Structures are given as C-alpha cells and as structure tokens.
C-alpha cells in the first residue's frame with residue numbers, strides 16, 4: 609500500500625452485555641479503494657461502521673483518517689467533523705426539502721455555490737431534471753441515487769455504506785451498483801461498504817474483509833478470497849460445497865477421488881476436502897468404467913443420479929456415491945437433466961479442492 613492509508617482502524621472492540629460483538633478488528637483502506645466488509649447477519653459489521661462514523665463508542669481501539677487520530681476511548685472528533693460520508697440501509701431523504709436541497713444539505717458556502725455543486729452531482733447521477741422536485745416524486749432507485757449524491761457532495765475522504773442496495777428491486781440493483789462504483793471511483797473516495805451478499809462484495813470490492821463472529825477471518829482481493837479461502841466456512845459463504853473426509857498418513861490422505869496433499873497435518877489427524885459443485889465434472893458410465901485418471905482431474909468415482917434440477921443458466925445434479933452413499937453435487941452449464949438412478953462418474957478439479965484440518 610503506497611503512502612498512509614486513508615482510513616485505518618486498529619484493534620476495535622465493542623461489547624454488549626459483556627459479549628464482544630466486534631472483537632479486535634483492524635483494517636486499513638488506501639485512498640480511492642473500495643473495501644467490502646462481508647459477513648453473515650449479526651457478525652458485527654454495522655457496529656464496526658457505526659464506530660467509524662462516530663455514532664457508537666468503542667470499548668477499546670483507535671480510528672485514524674490520513675494518519676490522524678480521530679477517535680480513541682478518551683479523544684473523539686465529533687461525527688460531522690470526520691470527513692466521513694454515510695449511506696445507510698434506510699437512506700431517508702428529507703421529505704420537506706427539494707432534491708437539490710437534499711444534495712446541498714451538508715455543504716457550506718453561498719446558495720449559488722451549493723446549488724452548483726448539487727447540480728453537478730445530480731447531473732452525474734442523471735437526475736438534474738429533478739433538482740426542484742420533492743423526494744416522494746422519485747422512484748426507489750432514483751432516491752437511492754440522490755442519497756448517494758448527497759453523501760458525496762461535501763467530498764468526504766471516506767464513504768461508509770451499510771447495505772446500501774438491499775432495499776432496491778433486484779432488477780435495478782446491478783445497474784445501480786455499477787453506477788455507484790463508477791461515481792465513487794471518479795470522486796476518489798475511499799469506501800468501506802458493508803454487505804452480507806458475496807456477489808455484491810465481489811462486484812464492488814478492491815478488497816474483501818471477511819467477517820465472522822466479530823472478527824475478520826480473511827482479507828484479500830475477491831479472486832484470492834474465492835480461490836484461496838481460509839477455512840471451510842469461507843468456502844461455504846460464497847457457494848454450495850461438497851465435503852470429503854480423510855485420515856492423514858505421511859502428509860497425504862486417500863479418497864475415492866485419489867490422493868490429496870495435506871501438508872503440515874500430523875499422521876492420524878482428520879482432514880476435510882472441500883470443493884464447489886461447479887468444479888465437479890461428470891461422465892457417462894461405459895460398461896462399468898469411467899474416464900482415465902489424470903493429474904488435473906484425479907481419479908473419477910462412481911455415483912448414481914439422485915435428482916437433477918434446472919436452475920436457469922445451469923443444472924444442479926445430486927449424486928449418491930457408490931463408495932459411502934454420501935451425496936455430492938455438481939453444477940453443469942445449460943440443461944442437463946439425467947434420470948434418477950443413472951450411473952455416472954464424477955471427477956473433481958484438483959486445483960479447486962481445499963484441504964483443511966477437520967473442524
């Protein structure tokens with residue numbers, strides 16, 4: 609990371625009723641970068657954001673903007689002087705102010721200057737023609753864009769966004785996400801965006817901080833989080849998973865799909881081999897035989913189709929495996945709906961299997 613981080617939080621802790629809901633969280637965001645705080649509901653994301661915004665006090669830890677302390681347990685810059693823009697889930701606009709006045713709300717300067725900045729931002733989000741209208745005349749998506757313009761108008765150094773798209777229609781969401789990201793990048797804001805949706809985080813983030821139980825369990829570019837997950841839950845947070853179990857001998861474990869490396873795992877310990885349904889490939893049974901083993905795809909194992917469902921752009925096929933009667937899932941592009949009872953051979957892409965100590 610070149611230069612000082614724009615936002616840095618160190619060892620933040622917040623307890624409610626003696627329980628740490630934010631438990632030693634540290635994060636930094638470079639200027640102009642978007643970090644997504646991603647995790648299941650209740651893991652402490654909003655509490656983290658509220659402490660950075662200054663509307664919630666931490667029990668310990670510090671918050672810095674451009675290297676300057678803005679908050680510890682004794683010293684505290686008030687929220688309105690932190691140069692932090694906020695956009696929360698319910699981004700209520702002021703109903704009695706016009707759209708233009710809403711956007712100009714946090715600005716200082718003459719009336720003409722405020723209106724000019726307000727107009728520039730409204731033009732940027734394609735809503736300049738609504739400048740003298742009132743919020744109730746706008747659709748949900750339009751109100752969302754006005755709220756974004758309002759938050760960005762004072763040129764905050766940091767933007768905090770808490771599930772900002774969750775109230776929007778599914779059809780609108782992708783477009784608004786992309787527009788929002790373009791505008792945030794153009795304004796050069798550093799963004800901490802909270803979401804519980806992995807697709808949203810992958811679409812928006814330069815970096816994802818994966819949170820669970822009040823802690824950040826992994827940080828990295830979306831590609832790395834997806835392809836080098838820290839543990840089984842990290843795999844499962846992004847997709848359905850398949851699971852094999854094995855015992856380790858000599859840093860190897862044998863499975864019906866061949867041998868897997870289990871580096872650093874002691875003899876006799878159990879491991880889990882985790883892989884996603886989209887990395888399972890399937891072949892028809894030819895007289896009791898499957899495809900030949902390869903380095904990339906390992907050894908195939910046989911199962912019978914239990915059920916197959918069409919999911920739109922892909923099909924999901926569930927198999928009952930011959931070797932242990934366990935169910936494994938495969939997703940296949942397009943329409944592929946084999947009849948229940950059909951024997952087939954499954955192979956798993958070796959480089960997409962993750963081996964973890966059994967939990």
Ligand SMILES: Nc1ncnc2c1ncn2[C@@H]1O[C@H](COP(=O)(O)OP(=O)(O)O)[C@@H](O)[C@H]1O
Nearest residue numbers: 624625629647648649650651652653654655656
């Ligand atoms: N003011 C509060 N008093 C007591 N518990 C709270 C308070 N605010 C949040 N919590 C609890 O802290 C946990 C984390 O909440 P939150 O940060 O809102 O999670 P998230 O945004 O990840 O869904 C939850 O269990 C929630 O019930």
Ligand SMILES: [Mg+2]
Nearest residue numbers: 653654655770
């Ligand atoms: Mg929340």
